[in-house]
């Protein structure tokens with residue numbers, strides 16, 4: 240036991256040294272040498288796959304942004320209604336000062352006198 244500890248875990252009675260000295264050494268084949276050299280020192284830095292797609296993707300995004308900036312102002316939006324005016328009219332209708340009117344055509348919902356035109360959107 241004490242003898243094995245003195246020699247160390249790598250040297251098993253000098254067998255490793257004998258194998259290194261007596262076993263024949265075979266040189267690597269040229270194909271293996273060239274593969275190792277190519278793996279260790281690549282000729283040129285390889286480009287990533289996304290580098291090829293970067294210019295078309297950037298141009299597509301730029302075109303989309305320009306079209307969005309150009310088209311967005313011309314898109315239809317809700318009609319500009321003054322919220323204060325809307326609330327004031329609702330209060331006046333609620334207090335029976337003004338008659339209720341249709342939201343789409345703007346005509347009164349009920350007649351106040353004969354012959355007056357009223358909303359017919361719901362009919």
Ligand SMILES: [Zn+2]
Pocket residue numbers: 341342343344345346358359360361
């Ligand atoms: Zn109406």
